[in-house]
Amino acid sequence: MITHSYKIILFFSILRSFPQAMLKIKKLFFNKTKLKITPS
Numbered sequence: 001m002i003t004h005s006y007k008i009i010l011f012f013s014i015l016r017s018f019p020q021a022m023l024k025i026k027k028l029f030f031n032k033t034k035l036k037i038t039p040s
């Protein structure tokens with residue numbers, strides 16, 4: 001029972017941090033593409 005509730009808490013914490021991670025990935029990807037677009 002304790003382990004089951006722990007899994008639920010873990011799942012929700014991952015779900016909560018997921019959008020922030022996606023934003024970070026998008027920022028990194030955007031920076032990389034921006035660097036490629038701008039002539040060096």
